[in-house]
Amino acid sequence: MRSLLKYASMLGFAITILSLTACSGQPNFDVTLDNGSDLAVETDHFQLTNQEVFELVAGGYVGWMNPGVSAILDWADYIILSDLVDIDERIEEEREFIENFFDEETTNEMLTMEGFDSLDDYIESLRLGLMREQAVYDAVEISEEEIDEMYDTLFSSTVNESDDGIDLDDGIDLDDGIDSDDDIDSDDDIDSDDDIDSDDDIDSDDDIDSDDDVDVDLDDDVDSDDDVDLDVDENRAMIEDMLRSEILETPGFDQEVLAGLRAEAGLTIYSSYFATRYENFLDAVIVDDVDVATGNNDDAVASINHHYLTIDALFDMVVDQFAFGHQSSLLEYINLNVLEEIYDVDHDIIRGNVNDAKRNMLEWFYPQMQAQGLLTERQIFNAFLLSHLQELVFDEHISPDETRVQELYDTHIPAREVQHILVDDYDEAADLITTLQAASGDELPELFAELAFEYSNCPSAENGGSLGPLSIPSGMVEEFEVAAFDLEEGEFTTAPVETDFGYHVIFVSEFQPALTLAQHRENEMQRLRMDPQYFESIMFDLRAGQNIRFHNEQLQTEYNAMLEQNRSSVDED
Secondary structure: OOOHHHHHHHHOOOOOOOOOOOOOOOOOOOOOOOOOOOEEEEOOOOEEEHHHHHHHHHOOOEOOEOHHHHHHHHHHHHHHHHHHOOOHHHHHHHHHHHHHHOOHHHHHHHHHHOOOOOHHHHHHHHHHHHHHHHHHHHOOOOOHHHHHHHHHHHHHHHHHOOOOOOOOOOOOOOOOOOOOOOOOOOOOOOOOOOOOOOOOOOOOOOOOOOOOOOOOOOOOOOOOOOOOOOOOHHHHHHHHHHHHHHHHOOOOHHHHHHHHHHHHHOOEEOOHHHHHHHHHHHHHOOOOOOOOEEOOOOOEEEEEOOEEEEHHHHHHHHHHHHOOOOOOHHHHHHHHHHHHHHOOOOHHHHHHHHHHHHHHHHHHHHHHHHHOOOOOHHHHHHHHHHHHHHHHHHHHHOOOOHHHHHHHHHHOOOOEEEEEEEEOOHHHHHHHHHHHHOOOOOOHHHHHHHHHHHHOOOHHHHHOOEEEEEOOOOOOOHHHHHHHOOOOOOOEOOOOEEEOOEEEEEEEEEEOOOOOHHHHHHHHHHHHHOOHHHHHHHHHHHHHHOOOEEOOHHHHHHHHHHHHHHHHHHHHO
16 A cells, blocks of 8 residues: 555646546536637647637646636736825835846846746736735725724733832732831830831831832833833824734735735626636635626626727637746646556556555545645546546656756765763863863763763753764855865864864764665655656657647647746756
8 A cells, every 4th residue: 555645646647537427426627718619729639629728727726726717816906906006116126126136137037947038028027916916915004992902912911010110019019128027026126125226217208208209200210101101193103014014914814905906896706617616715724705706798707997809819828928837737648648548557557546544544544635726536646547647657757867866965064973072161172172182982972972971052062962873055154064074984183173052073984885776766766756747748758759749839838838937957967
């Protein structure tokens, strides 16, 4: 039986919708392209029309968001927020930062990697996100009552704090300071003839002068404007920032604001499919007081402020944003069909894998599948099938760079068991080194542990100074790491090692076994297995081998851009 971790790894590559079948219990895809019957994609073994591509891409999920709904909301928010917020200054600040921080060559390389033709295109791509951020920020409302309440919470203790202020129970406690039974015992402490001479010991004008010794004048000792300068107005900005941050971090607040703005502006969705998906999204982000307006329109899929989003325009938007990006339903559908032509897979094995996962994950299985956009048993089966096919691809095609493997082997520094003694004084550390130098090799491990237990300021002293096995990067400060990895097995530092924490004596008791060449090769293979870019680089060749062709010009353009980006990423890696 495969482990739960194995299934999590497998499904990492296939977490989007892979079936053209409508979701069980969900509305059918009800948006039809005028040119939907035109051929969009074909290989030597299968074909997809524009309508099928539309349903695959716009009907899938990216996380909890449906791509078709995402495109509709992007369109609507851009129209709404362009009239509500002004972010031109922030846009220019972003441009200036890039121009000042990166040289022109680096900027162009980054833009190419991200699929932008120019800096202007990239800057413009930020506009919607910044407008949304600004609109949510502006929507925060803070009342005077909330400010006063936060003020009291933060500062009232400063005025009334029993230990610091002037709490009468502590600062001038009549039961403690002048206890009638102890401190001023009538027979002993305050003998009427000696201890409390009315003219000397408790002179009303000197010793307990009401204006001096026990002065509780609010204008002097706890002057609200001086000693505890906590005026609400002077601290208003800080309090408002704290309250605003708290509100902005409230889960679902941003989506509630944006959904409210859309409803107020009259966003209407003419597709029951996308309207339901939008309602599902609002439910998922806990926005339950916004109604989704619906209507009928044969030519448009949505409208807002007398602007209409046509079905063809929506198709172009989802293709541009989601056709070949992360969690691409279209790409994974193509991959699935390509690989099924190459490998003969027993579907009973896949059903067994699904059932094993159900037994392992128990009640968490279906919520996890739904979180990955897999809503039906067919979609779940296809996801497991694609993962199985990907394993077959790796088994046949994965090929680590042997030069890189050899380099990893040659430069590998084995992990080591490290102990240390930390003291505050250089001379003390030097004396400990002298003591260690007088010991024989056999005595050294036990002696070092004893000295660490007795002298070290580090909590590791309880374990004889042991820090456990360390490898590079070790997580230790640079001076410590350099010294520790400069030692051979059984050696200790012959001079104190200074860091911000003090002076260290470091001992390497033993080396962990060095990785073999085969182990480095296996590690490299595992790294490549977990890299989706590497898998895609293999799939490009496999798809080309089946003569994949795009009849839709926009799909071809997007596919070429993805190909170039993938090749750049793999080469850089």
